[in-house]
Amino acid sequence: MMTTLPQMTDPHGIIVAITSICVVFAVLAAMYCVYTITGRFFAGGEAGNNEPAKVSRKILTDVESPLPGIVLEIKVKEGDIVKEGQAVAVIEAMKMENEICMEREGIVTSVHVTEGEFIPQGKTIITIV
Amino acid sequence: MDKARDRITLLLDEGSFEEFDKSVHDGESVVTGRGTVDGRTVYVYSHDFKVCGGSISEAVAMKICRVADMAISDGVPFICLNESGGARIQDGLGGLAGLGEIFTRQIAASGVIPQISGVFGPCAGGAVYSPALSDFIVMIRDASYMFLTGPGVVKKVTGEDVGHEELGGSSVHASMSGVAHFVADSEAEGIAIIRKLLSFLPSNNREKAPFRPTSDPADRISERLGEIIPANQAKAYDMHEVIGCLTDDGEFLETHCRWARNMITGLGHIGGHTVGIVANQPAKLAGALDINAARKAARFIRFCDAFNIPIISLIDVPGYLCGTQQEHNGAIIHGAKLLFAYGEATVPKIGITLRKSYGGAHIAMSCKQMRSDLNLAWPGAGFAVMGAEGAGEILHSKKLQQQYNDSLSSPYAATEKGYIDEVIESEETRFRIIKALESLAEKKAEKPWKKHDNMPL
Numbered sequence: 001m002m003t004t005l006p007q008m009t010d011p012h013g014i015i016v017a018i019t020s021i022c023v024v025f026a027v028l029a030a031m032y033c034v035y036t037i038t039g040r041f042f043a044g045g046e047a048g049n050n051e052p053a054k055v056s057r058k059i060l061t062d063v064e065s066p067l068p069g070i071v072l073e074i075k076v077k078e079g080d081i082v083k084e085g086q087a088v089a090v091i092e093a094m095k096m097e098n099e100i101c102m103e104r105e106g107i108v109t110s111v112h113v114t115e116g117e118f119i120p121q122g123k124t125i126i127t128i129v
Numbered sequence: 130m131d132k133a134r135d136r137i138t139l140l141l142d143e144g145s146f147e148e149f150d151k152s153v154h155d156g157e158s159v160v161t162g163r164g165t166v167d168g169r170t171v172y173v174y175s176h177d178f179k180v181c182g183g184s185i186s187e188a189v190a191m192k193i194c195r196v197a198d199m200a201i202s203d204g205v206p207f208i209c210l211n212e213s214g215g216a217r218i219q220d221g222l223g224g225l226a227g228l229g230e231i232f233t234r235q236i237a238a239s240g241v242i243p244q245i246s247g248v249f250g251p252c253a254g255g256a257v258y259s260p261a262l263s264d265f266i267v268m269i270r271d272a273s274y275m276f277l278t279g280p281g282v283v284k285k286v287t288g289e290d291v292g293h294e295e296l297g298g299s300s301v302h303a304s305m306s307g308v309a310h311f312v313a314d315s316e317a318e319g320i321a322i323i324r325k326l327l328s329f330l331p332s333n334n335r336e337k338a339p340f341r342p343t344s345d346p347a348d349r350i351s352e353r354l355g356e357i358i359p360a361n362q363a364k365a366y367d368m369h370e371v372i373g374c375l376t377d378d379g380e381f382l383e384t385h386c387r388w389a390r391n392m393i394t395g396l397g398h399i400g401g402h403t404v405g406i407v408a409n410q411p412a413k414l415a416g417a418l419d420i421n422a423a424r425k426a427a428r429f430i431r432f433c434d435a436f437n438i439p440i441i442s443l444i445d446v447p448g449y450l451c452g453t454q455q456e457h458n459g460a461i462i463h464g465a466k467l468l469f470a471y472g473e474a475t476v477p478k479i480g481i482t483l484r485k486s487y488g489g490a491h492i493a494m495s496c497k498q499m500r501s502d503l504n505l506a507w508p509g510a511g512f513a514v515m516g517a518e519g520a521g522e523i524l525h526s527k528k529l530q531q532q533y534n535d536s537l538s539s540p541y542a543a544t545e546k547g548y549i550d551e552v553i554e555s556e557e558t559r560f561r562i563i564k565a566l567e568s569l570a571e572k573k574a575e576k577p578w579k580k581h582d583n584m585p586l
Contacts, residue, residue, distance in 0.1 A: 094447040095363060095415075095447060096363050096365060098365065098413075098414065103304075122454070
């Protein structure tokens with residue numbers, strides 16, 4: 001960092017000024033390239049235009065109720081390992097006890113409903129990883 | 130490695146393949162020809178992805194059209210083994226015109242000869258309409274993809290960032306869109322599914338499916354059927370078990386296993402006769418009818434009707450699924466498809482009500498008024514506009530609830546009016562179906578002439 005600014009009429013100063021401006025532009029251009037290629041500035045940040053991918057991940061990790069009804073029983077808790085086909089909850093709907101079964105395996109990270117609660121169609125019952 | 134020809138070799142009986150048009154210039158990205166499957170002639174085309182991404186040029190389309198025309202005139206199945214990037218860009222409109230020529234033949238052949246598609250790799254752009262126009266689609270897990278536009282172009286045009294699998298992989302089409310009827314774990318398994326499917330079907334719409342003699346006795350009493358339904362009306366059971374007790378050796382080729390699971394559709398043999406089975410599944414969505422279940426069953430019923438395959442309906446349905454999600458997505462129109470399909474089918478239709486049959490769903494599931502030939506019921510079956518409690522509430526009468534269960538909804542009341550032909554013991558269901566199939570073997574039904582109907586699509 002310079003302690004004194006060069007005189008603008010000084011040829012040496014003009015060269016330094018132009019070089020500084022070029023460096024600033026180069027850095028901005030590099031940042032733009034990085035952003036368009038990776039969609040993020042720093043590693044670990046969320047990629048741009050992420051909404052559709054988020055929705056898809058949601059489909060895979062959220063177990064939703066396929067119908068509206070009353071939660072009769074929750075068969076799992078946080079931390080449980082669940083297998084494909086395993087029943088994780090029972091919902092009363094259309095006068096029947098409907099078992100909600102896993103489409104894939106995973107580990108339960110959270111349970112979103114309580115027994116006795118009325119839930120709408122599409123309500124997330126549990127989330128898994 | 131010649132995948133295109135390897136797939137054909139797997140599909141056809143050994144030594145039966147006769148290739149056509151091998152040397153046609155610019156036609157190398159498809160292999161076409163004729164062969165036999167279990168001794169029965171089929172025509173086949175198989176894309177070669179190595180050559181120009183299996184893309185369709187005018188010459189490729191000409192080759193495919195030739196085998197399609199021969200399949201139609203010979204009256205034999207048309208098998209499409211797909212792996213293609215779509216129309217060949219270098220051919221300009223020629224590639225698209227070629228695709229159009231293929232599709233027009235598939236449309237003409239629809240309902241005339243069985244058309245089965247195996248999608249073995251990426252199938253994109255216009256090329257997807259060939260499978261779409263066929264009767265059944267087999268996809269391969271982690272290997273096949275179907276989409277109109279691939280992820281690259283999607284990203285450029287809409288900014289949406291999505292991978293092949295999420296956009297159009299086998300899991301998407303087997304469980305969300307319903308595009309794929311079968312998903313196999315390998316190409317060999319996929320081909321085996323196609324061969325098995327063919328074994329249930331006639332070669333064309335003027336024939337009946339081949340009779341498959343069985344050692345499974347026609348009068349086999351199935352005691353398990355008497356135990357399957359839980360005493361508690363609110364408890365579900367797995368309808369697959371019922372199907373397994375009825376079919377020859379318990380064999381059943383289910384279609385759309387992972388889509389609209391509240392409705393089961395598939396092919397089986399009962400007493401040697403190919404039948405199409407349509408059954409509510411109480412273990413999923415309480416067995417209720419919804420948009421996808423109606424669409425799935427309606428298409429299956431129409432396929433069976435086109436190819437002279439009797440339809441056996443196993444009924445345990447509480448009604449249509451209610452709510453805004455269904456209504457806003459056109460449950461009325463889609464639900465009507467199921468009614469229409471049953472009503473217009475002229476193949477033998479046999480309906481067996483296992484437990485309940487309520488409301489509009491009762492009418493939709495092969496009721497007598499849909500010209501069903503035989504309607505049987507198990508002793509515990511109940512028929513009504515709605516269940517007892519609901520009716521009691523609406524009509525403000527607890528006494529009515531009791532009366533309901535005793536008389537109004539009982540299967541015997543239904544037989545008195547002729548809406549149900551007979552109440553039978555569950556154990557003898559298989560025997561009764563076989564007897565009915567044999568007596569209905571020569572069924573012919575007349576319909577007034579029309580160019581075609583206006584089914585609510």
